Structures are given as structure tokens and as C-alpha cells.
Amino acid sequence: MKKTKKTYKLHEAILHKDIDMVLSCISNGADVNEKDDNSYAPLHxxxxxxxxxxxxxxxxxxxxxxxxDSHGNTPLSEAVFNFRDDSSMITLLLNHGANKFEENNYGISPYSLAESIATTSVFTLLK
Structure with missing residues (x-):
């Protein structure tokens, strides 16, 4: 799959937390699902x-x-792993149909990850 400059700009805009650039990239045709060299989609x-x-x-x-991604992790897995007191990301992903039982290449799902490392509030969200 050929990577486009527009897509790398989108990934870069996200990493720089630049909402205006994200909107510009999307309006100029960046693929919101294309993965970068780390096999991360923008949502990751x-x-x-x-x-x-x-x-x-x-x-x-x-x-x-x-x-x-290349390890089978989804954005919900990333949100659970990186949870820091704000559950809005997890809630957003779940409300958009994220699968809490989707296992990565090692048999770990966001749900099982929450069971082992997350706070009670995150685990409650995933129940």
C-alpha cells in the first residue's frame, strides 16, 4: 500500500494536537484510515x-x-492502556461501536487489559 504525503501530514497534525491542520488534511483528501509505517491509523x-x-x-x-496495528491493538486498546482519569475517549470509541472483546495478536482484548491494569472506573465502562 502506497503511503501518501497527505496522510503523513494527518498523522503529524494529530501528534502535534493541531485541530486546524487535521481539518485541513481531511478537507484536502487525506485518508482517515490509512496506516503509517508504524501500522497506526490516525485514530490510534x-x-x-x-x-x-x-x-x-x-x-x-x-x-x-x-x-x-501490527500487534493487533485497536484504538480502544490504546485508550485503555493510556487512561489518565478522563474516560471520554473510551466512551466515544464504545459509542461508535468499538469492540471491547477484540483480541490483539497476543490474545489480549481491551476488556482483559482493563481487568489487569486499569482503574475500577475504566473497567466499569467496559462492562
């Missing part, structure tokens, strides 16, 4: 960094809610 980065507004923009633009 938004979830990993708890960038709620950017994740919402991506989902509203047609981003798949459960893309997998």
Missing part, C-alpha cells in the same frame, strides 16, 4: 494521546473504529 494516535476532539473529527469523517 488520537486514542493513545487522549485527543477527544480529534478522535471525534476522525470518526465523523469515516474513520474505522477498530483498525488494528
Amino acid at each position: 494516535y488520537a486514542a493513545q494521546n487522549n485527543l477527544f476532539e480529534i478522535a471525534k473529527i476522525l470518526l465523523d469523517a469515516g474513520a474505522e473504529v477498530d483498525p488494528k
Whole structure:
């Protein structure tokens, strides 16, 4: 799969938390589902960094809610692993149909990850 400059710009805009650039990339045709060299879709980065507004923009633009990286992790897995007191990202992904039981290449799902490392509040969200 050929990577486009527009897509790398989208990934970069997300990593820089630049909402205006994210919107510009999308309006100029960046693929909201294309993975970078790390096999991360844009939504992985938004979830990993708890960038709620950017994740919402991506989902509203047609981003798949459960893309997998090279290890089989989904954005919901990233959100659970990187949870820091704000459950809005997890709630957003679940409300868009994220599969809490989708296992990665090692048999770990967001649900089982929450059971082992997350706070009670995260585990409660996933029940």
C-alpha cells in the first residue's frame, strides 16, 4: 500500500494536537484510515494521546473504529492502556461501536487489559 504525503501530514497534525491542520488534511483528501509505517491509523494516535476532539473529527469523517496495528491493538486498546482519569475517549470509541472483546495478536482484548491494569472506573465502562 502506497503511503501518501497527505496522510503523513494527518498523522503529524494529530501528534502535534493541531485541530486546524487535521481539518485541513481531511478537507484536502487525506485518508482517515490509512496506516503509517508504524501500522497506526490516525485514530490510534488520537486514542493513545487522549485527543477527544480529534478522535471525534476522525470518526465523523469515516474513520474505522477498530483498525488494528501490527500487534493487533485497536484504538480502544490504546485508550485503555493510556487512561489518565478522563474516560471520554473510551466512551466515544464504545459509542461508535468499538469492540471491547477484540483480541490483539497476543490474545489480549481491551476488556482483559482493563481487568489487569486499569482503574475500577475504566473497567466499569467496559462492562
